Amino acid sequence: MTEQGPAPGERPEVGVGPWDGPWPDGEHWDPELLREGDRRNVVDRYRYWHLDAIVADLDRTRHAFHVAVENWQHDLNIGSVVRTANAFNAQAVHIVGRRRWNRRGAMVTDKYQHIHHHPDAEALAAWCSDQGLALIGIDNFPDSVPLETFDLPRDCVLLFGQEGPGLTEQAHAACDAVLSIEQFGSTRSMNAAAAAAIAMHAWIRRHVFGQRVD
Template identity: 30%
Template sequence: MPGPNRKNIRQRYEKERRRNLLAQPGPHEMIIVLDRLKAGYNIPKIFRSAEAFGAREVHLVGIDTFDPAPAKGSFRKVPARFHDDFSACHTGLVAQGYELFLLDPAGGSLLQEAPLPPRSAFVFGHEEFGPSFERAAYPDLQCLSIPQFGSVQSLNVSIAASIVMYEYVRRRLGSGGG
C-alpha cells in the first residue's frame, strides 16, 4: 500500500494544526525550538517527546507543512508557535525570560555539566546545514553538546531533542535545580 500523498498530508496537517490551537502548555517551562528542520519524521517525533516530557511549547522556525501522523496525537497536545525567522522567535523568548541553548555536536558545554535554568529554550538546527542564523548575531545563545563516544559525528535530531528533554526533566525531578 503506497504512503500518503502530499494532498492527504496537507489535509491532515491543516486539521491537526486547527486542533493544536486548543493545546495546553506542559507542566515544565522548557521550550523546544526547531529551526528550519526538514519536514520529515523528526518534527512529529519531537512533538511526541515534547508531550511525554511535559514541554511548555514547541516553536517552529521556517517550517510549514509536515505529516503529523508519527506524533501519535501529540501535535494536538503541545502548543506550537510558528515563526518566519529565528530573530522573531529569539526576541519573544528573551522577552519572556528564557535562556537559549543551541545544540551543537561540534562543541560547547557538555549537557550534563551545563546549568539549565527553569526557563530554558533548546534550539535544534537543520540536520544537514545547522542553524539558519549566524551565531555571532546572538551572543546570549549558549552552545551545548551531548557527549558521544562512537565514530558518528552527530545524533539524529529527534534523538538529541529527547535526550535534552530527559536531562532537563531529570534535574527538575531530582535535586530541583538546574
C-alpha cells in the same frame, strides 16, 4: 484459561473498548468515546476524556521549558521531537522557518501540545527576550559546552536544528548558549530526535528531580 495474544502478523488492539456499565458524570468525558471505545495513544487516566479536557489538564502541570525546531527541509524528525515534548509535557513547541511541518512522526501528539511559529531564529530570540527565556541551542560546534556539565536554566527554550546540517549559523548566533551531547562512537552526530530527547530529559532531571550538575 490463559489469555491468547494476537495471531502472528496481527497488530494488538490499542486502547479500550466501549465503557462497561453506567456512564460516569463529568464534562470531561467524551460521549462518543464512551460509546465506541477509546483507541488513542493516551495514558490510562485520560481514557474517554475529550481532547479539550486533556489539554486543559496538561496546562495545569506543564513544565517551564519550551522546545524549538528549525524547519527548512521538511524534516521527519520534527514530529518525533514534538512527540517527545508531549511526553515530557513541555510548555510549548516552536517551529522556526517554514510554517508547514511534517507531522507524521508526531503521532497526533501535536493536538495536545501548544504549537507556535516564528519566521526565523532572530524572531524566536526576540520572543525569548520578551518572555525572559534563555535560548539554548543543542549542537556540536567548536564553542559548544557539554550538556553534561551545564546547569540548564529553568526558564528556557531548547533549540534544535535539522537532521544532518544541524543549527543554522543564524540560530547559532542567536543562542545564549550552545550545548553538545558527549558521544563515544564513530558517527559525527546523532539523530536529531534522539538528541532532543536527551536534552529534554536533562532538564527534567535538573528541575523535576533536583539533580544538579557539579
